[in-house]
Amino acid sequence: LAVATITFLPIGLDPAAGAYRVELADGAARFLKVRKGEPSESGLIVPHYLRERGVSQVVAPAPTDSGALSASTGEFTLILYPFIDGTTGTEHGMDERLWIEYGAVLRQIHDTAVTLDLAQRIGLETSVPAGSAEMRWVDRELDERVPADVIEGELMSFWRARRSEMRKLVDGAEALGQRLRESDPPLVLCHTDIHTWNLLIDPSDKLWVVDWDDTKLAPRECDLMYGIGGIGGYPVRPEREEAWFRAGYGDVEIDPLALAYYRYAHVVADTGAFAESVFQTDVGKATKREAVMLLMRQFERGGMVDLVYEAGAAVGLES
Numbered sequence: 001l002a003v004a005t006i007t008f009l010p011i012g013l014d015p016a017a018g019a020y021r022v023e024l025a026d027g028a029a030r031f032l033k034v035r036k037g038e039p040s041e042s043g044l045i046v047p048h049y050l051r052e053r054g055v056s057q058v059v060a061p062a063p064t065d066s067g068a069l070s071a072s073t074g075e076f077t078l079i080l081y082p083f084i085d086g087t088t089g090t091e092h093g094m095d096e097r098l099w100i101e102y103g104a105v106l107r108q109i110h111d112t113a114v115t116l117d118l119a120q121r122i123g124l125e126t127s128v129p130a131g132s133a134e135m136r137w138v139d140r141e142l143d144e145r146v147p148a149d150v151i152e153g154e155l156m157s158f159w160r161a162r163r164s165e166m167r168k169l170v171d172g173a174e175a176l177g178q179r180l181r182e183s184d185p186p187l188v189l190c191h192t193d194i195h196t197w198n199l200l201i202d203p204s205d206k207l208w209v210v211d212w213d214d215t216k217l218a219p220r221e222c223d224l225m226y227g228i229g230g231i232g233g234y235p236v237r238p239e240r241e242e243a244w245f246r247a248g249y250g251d252v253e254i255d256p257l258a259l260a261y262y263r264y265a266h267v268v269a270d271t272g273a274f275a276e277s278v279f280q281t282d283v284g285k286a287t288k289r290e291a292v293m294l295l296m297r298q299f300e301r302g303g304m305v306d307l308v309y310e311a312g313a314a315v316g317l318e319s
Contacts, residue, residue, distance in 0.1 A: 006032065014213075015283045021083060029083035030062070039077045042122035043213040044069040046189065053112055057105050059084060059200070059210045084208050089196030090234055096244050101207050102199065103227055103248025109209075110188040110220050123216030125187060127177035129265040131272025132170045138275045139166060148279075151288045155278050158296055165299075169271070169308070172317055173264035179315075180261045185219040192216060195226045196234055221258035228254065229311070231266060232297075232304035260311040267304050271295055 002025035009019040020032040047060035048069060061069045062080045071078045089098065142160055147153035159166060191198075192214045200208040227245035230236030236245075274295040278288045298304040312318075 001030070002026070015277055015280070015287055022080070029085070031081040031083045033079040033081070035077045035079065036075060037077070039070050039079060040213045040215075042215045044079065045118065046122060046215045047209075047212045049118055050109060050112060050189075055105070055108050055112065057101075057206070057208050058109075058212075059208050081210075084200045084202055084210070086200040086202035086208065089199035089201060089207070092201040094196060094199075094241065098199075098201065098205075098207055099227075099241050099244035100248035102196075103245040103250075105207065105209060105248075106191075106194060106223055106227070107249045109191065110223070112189055114189055114217065119217060123214075125216060125218035125222070127180045127261065129170075129173040129177055129268045131265075131269035132174060134272030134276045135166060135170050135268060138272075138279075139163065141279075149285075151285065151292060152278055155275060155292050155295070158292075159275075162299065165305075166271070169264065169268055169305070172308075172312055173261070173268045176257065176261040176264055176312070176315070176317065180219070180258055183255075183257060185255060185258055187217040188220050190216060190218040190220065190222045192218065192222055194223050195231055219255065219258040219262075220252070221255055222262050224249075224252075224254065225259055225262045225266070228259070229263075229307055231263075232300075232302065232307055256311070256314050260315045260317065263304075263308045263311040267298055267308050270298065270304075 001022075003022055004025050005023040007021045007023070009021055011019050016037065017033060017035045020034065022030040022032050024030065044061055047058045050058045051060045059081055062082070063069055064071050069079070086092070089102070094102070138159060142156060142163070145152075145156070147156055191209065191212060193211060194209060198209065198211045200210055202208065225231065227236065227249065228242055230241070236242050274291040277283050277291045
């Protein structure tokens with residue numbers, strides 16, 4: 001491709017990845033993702049697989065001349081996508097039509113048959129919550145570590161004030177994961193992070209699904225929790241957004257155990273990842289400060305932690 005300009009885009013929460021707008025000489029644009037290390041294979045092949053099977057709202061990586069879905073340049077991996085000139089669902093606002101389309105697209109993804117070859121190449125739900133090891137590490141560090149800077153100190157002070165709550169969240173996620181494994185639920189192809197920040201609305205009001213890095217085979221509640229109850233930070237009211245989402249998705253029986261596990265797993269994964277980034281030496285202060293802010297926001301009234309406790313109580317788990 002003949003490139004005119006490459007512009008850094010200050011978006012995303014992954015400290016190991018950067019995003020860029022690539023302007024081509026012919027006036028067209030592409031979205032470039034630069035990732036340190038190897039990319040998630042499933043994050044590349046699954047959106048490509050879905051596009052080939054008619055899920056038109058999926059943003060899939062463009063192949064290289066050799067047909068690969070990414071290119072390596074030493075320690076970095078380059079992934080090129082079409083550039084969607086739009087805003088996230090959260091920023092744009094989701095009206096009734098978009099919520100219905102959101103549910104319908106997700107149902108189409110979940111109903112897509114998975115070949116044996118694809119199943120062998122993508123992740124499989126283990127019901128072991130990511131982030132639990134990081135949270136337990138932070139909990140141990142509170143008794144030994146001297147904060148390296150003000151940001152670390154702020155995080156550690158907040159954590160100490162909620163230490164018993166942090167432990168209950170990890171214990172609850174692990175206990176629910178064990179129960180979910182024993183129930184042996186059916187698995188479908190899941191995006192795993194399909195909240196409204198990962199939906200783009202273009203100028204023609206079309207909805208697009210982006211950021212497939214963590215896709216895997218999992219119980220459908222792994223995705224459904226975003227449209228049923230939401231994850232805090234944006235309203236998902238039963239009589240409005242949730243009803244619209246369900247109208248698009250169609251009839252389905254919700255497993256309250258799976259829903260509770262994924263709510264717990266979500267807050268544990270985010271809390272562990274935010275905390276870990278604060279203690280990394282190669283992460284900038286702005287990124288660390290944002291991580292602390294996002295971690296604390298989960299515990300605000302009506303935020304993710306409140307939703308977690310509500311889901312846990314529904315399956316007999318004490319908060």
